[in-house]
Amino acid sequence: MPEPERGRPDSRETVSLYVVGLFLLVVLPVLNVLPAEDSWFHLSDFRLNQFGKFLAFAILALGLDLIWGYCGVLSMGQGVFFGFGAYCMGMYLTLQIGTESVYGSELPDFMVWTQVKELPLFWYPFKSFLGGLLGAILVPVLFATLFGFLAFRSRIKGVYFAIITQALAFAAWLVFNRNETRLGGTNGLTDFKQLLGYRLSDPSTQRGLYLITVMALIAAYLLCRWIVASRAGKVLIAIRDSESRVTFSGYTPWMFKLFVFVVAAGLAGLAGMLYVPQVGIITPAQIGVLPSLEVVIWVAVGGRGTLIGAILGAVAVNYGRSVLTNYFPEAWPFILGGLFVVVVTLFPDGLVGMLRNLTDRKPSPAFKADGRTAA
Amino acid sequence: MTDSELILNCENVVMDYDGFKALNNCNFKVHYNELRVVIGPNGAGKTTLLDVICGKTKPTSGKVLFGKGTNLVGKNAEDITKLGVGRKFQAPSIYSNLSVWQNLDLSLKRASKGVFPTLMGQSSPAERARIEEGLETIGLTEHAHDRAGSLSHGQKQWLEIGMVILQEPSLLLVDEPVAGMSDKETEQTGQLLTKLSEKQAIVVIEHDMDFVRQIAKIVTVLAEGTVICEGTVETVQADDHVREIYLGRAIVAH
Structure with a gap:
């Protein structure tokens, strides 16, 4: 049973990389440029x-x-x-x-x-x-x-x-x-x-x-x-x-x-x-x-020890902030702190861990929720 | 036997923990390709002796001469490892979030273990073959890609033995390898250690006297930080001083 050579990603990861790359590099800019400004598909300059x-x-x-x-x-x-x-x-x-x-x-x-x-x-x-x-x-x-x-x-x-x-x-x-x-x-x-x-x-x-x-x-x-x-x-x-x-x-x-x-x-x-x-x-x-400290929260929310998790966490938490601060500007620090506590205690593998649990039962390869804390 | 046949020569080693002498003028010699068993009551300084040899702790005074007269005292653990001393810890000490294969791959002896060679390095076919061979030796071929943390206690012990073997040490220090193993696993471990001792010197700390009898040729008895007796299992068990120390303990009952 040969050990997979280093750097050779599994096919699922490669496909998702292409999909996300394509989405960010082509789809979003095109949605910004092409559709008319009042179109439902239009992505505003501000959002981009x-x-x-x-x-x-x-x-x-x-x-x-x-x-x-x-x-x-x-x-x-x-x-x-x-x-x-x-x-x-x-x-x-x-x-x-x-x-x-x-x-x-x-x-x-x-x-x-x-x-x-x-x-x-x-x-x-x-x-x-x-x-x-x-x-x-x-x-x-x-x-x-x-x-x-x-x-x-x-x-x-x-x-x-x-x-x-x-x-x-x-x-x-x-x-x-x-x-x-x-x-x-x-x-x-x-x-x-x-x-x-x-x-x-x-x-x-x-x-x-x-x-x-x-x-x-x-x-x-x-x-x-x-x-x-x-x-x-x-x-x-x-x-x-x-x-x-x-x-x-x-x-x-x-x-x-x-x-x-x-x-x-x-x-x-x-x-x-x-x-x-x-x-x-x-x-x-x-x-x-x-x-x-916020960077720490992004990574914890996304999922420590998974690179995708860090990206996901950074985008998700910041998007959440931009939406929620519109409605509850004062509450944001509490929401952020609460999120951190909930994630660390209930979902130590973060968003990626939750997604993995949904798609298959395989544990995350890099970080296991075995009660270890980093510090 | 002359000193030139010694792979390890501990001279007057003292380990003083704020007045408590875990090792007290300990003199301990091991020959090339010897399988030596160290026994002794709790607190005799057995584990401390191994700690001093492998660089985990620095002795208060004394010399630890290794191979052709290299003094190990004052060297750090990774350099001592590179010189050819391997250590198997008492509690299985493995990388539980890596696979069995990766545990062995990291332990494999390599020319350089610096950051950049490790970053760039690919396993050569010969290295992969050695890992596969190691997997076979410790009977974990089936589990090569399992997470090491998911192994049973006995398998973890074996994995750590495998990791140490792949470091190709000329001196192997093994601390209570069969603790928590079944009788069958214990016997297999004994056979493995006996086989390994054909190529390298091994020092085993053990409490299990049945196991000691299975593997030992020469036994060293340690008490209160010094060697009090050395010889075959029979000689040691017949020794009055040893009997005194172990009075009421398992060894007398046998």
């Missing part, structure tokens, strides 16, 4: 753009799923890496505003009203698109390498790692809030006009950004699937099952954790980079403790 934002969140969730769902290391600081990516792209977009700004100065508006006379040095790389692009990936990756090295090598694990990452999120929020950081303080970066010469207010630009986001999500998904299908992916699950045993199989667990933490940070940066031009604003409120 909103969906693009959800899919950027899905990339963020994929990264957390790798480190938490597969490797069992709960990071409550993914919002920070998302923020790094978002701010890097935001700085590029801010400099692209040029003299279209309110004050008509080459300097960003917030610098004018906070009496900054010259562009700070660290803003210079973001004059070019390439600077923004590379920064959005490299800054989170390098930061995660350093932070992860220090934390994992010192064998900080479980709930202690979760607390440290939460402290990191809080510290980042404080730093980004300060005017002296020269990143716009509490107001963040906003009022963007153009990206590589394309007007951001133009629906076709937003459509393009949506399509790029879908392609980035597909690429991120394939990368994650390649990792979890490899032998290293099995080591991740082994670390979650019994970290000390892994050393007696000859592997060094902290190196694997560091690797997957860095990949997750890179994905978070990518997500932030795609988020900013579609949403048009990035502020410290979007990168602190609460946004980092």
Whole structure:
């Protein structure tokens, strides 16, 4: 009985991948462009753009799923890496505003009203698109390498790692809030006009950004699937099952954790980079403790240890938010918290686990509801 | 026998837990291709001795010389594993969310177990053949693609033995392999260990005296952290000191 070769997905998964890819890449944009605006089939620019934002969140969730769902290391600081990516792209977009700004100065508006006379040095790389692009990936990756090295090598694990990452999120929020950081303080970066010469207010630009986001999500998904299908992916699950045993199989667990933490940070940066031009604003409120915790809820709701679950959870929870906040804006935090409690206690395998139970009786391969918690 | 025939030589090993000496000047030697059984009352330091050898805990003082004089003290567990020491834990310690095959595949001895070789690596036909061979040895061929967590207790014990075998250690440390096994499984385990000892040195900790008699040639008795007696099962059972320690225990009754 040969073991299936790595990376060869089962046919059902391949088919669903094609179907979902086709739906996101072709069907939704076509529904946006072709049907008349009053047609029942018409997808408004607003909805398409909103969906693009959800899919950027899905990339963020994929990264957390790798480190938490597969490797069992709960990071409550993914919002920070998302923020790094978002701010890097935001700085590029801010400099692209040029003299279209309110004050008509080459300097960003917030610098004018906070009496900054010259562009700070660290803003210079973001004059070019390439600077923004590379920064959005490299800054989170390098930061995660350093932070992860220090934390994992010192064998900080479980709930202690979760607390440290939460402290990191809080510290980042404080730093980004300060005017002296020269990143716009509490107001963040906003009022963007153009990206590589394309007007951001133009629906076709937003459509393009949506399509790029879908392609980035597909690429991120394939990368994650390649990792979890490899032998290293099995080591991740082994670390979650019994970290000390892994050393007696000859592997060094902290190196694997560091690797997957860095990949997750890179994905978070990518997500932030795609988020900013579609949403048009990035502020410290979007990168602190609460946004980092929300990512955990998305993944838990979708189903830990299944990549599809992370995507599904991110889209479903955010869609739920956009609908429910229309009707009960104050109740949303309670709904979100309640959802988390219900899912963790009653459906530990999340939406994917429920769907699996409906379609067949096979247990999920990656995460079993055997009473294990990640932290 | 000279020291050059020793695969393992523990010299004056002390393991001091805040004044409690789990190992107290313990001297313990094992030859190449030897099957050694270590017995002793609860708290004698048997498991601690294995922990010290495989790098799970660091001794307070003393040397653990392995093979051609490599001192294992101070090395971390994964390096000791790579040097050729395999450890089977007392409670079956397997990766329950991976399949039996994947458990064995991860354990298989490989040139490098770093992140990137592990990420890129594909099993070669020879490696797959070795895994299949290992499955046969431990009798789990039928269960190759079952989740390891769904196996019975005895099967889990066997799987862990298989995982350790595939690491191709030159020294195998086995902690109470037959605990919780049926009589038949116990006997099969004994045969397996005897067969393995043709190629590698094995140290087995065991309480079950019937099992000890089945497999042991030389028995080491450990008490209060030191070796008090060493010899054949008969010699050891006839020893007055051992009788004293085990007074009222199973070994006297036999």
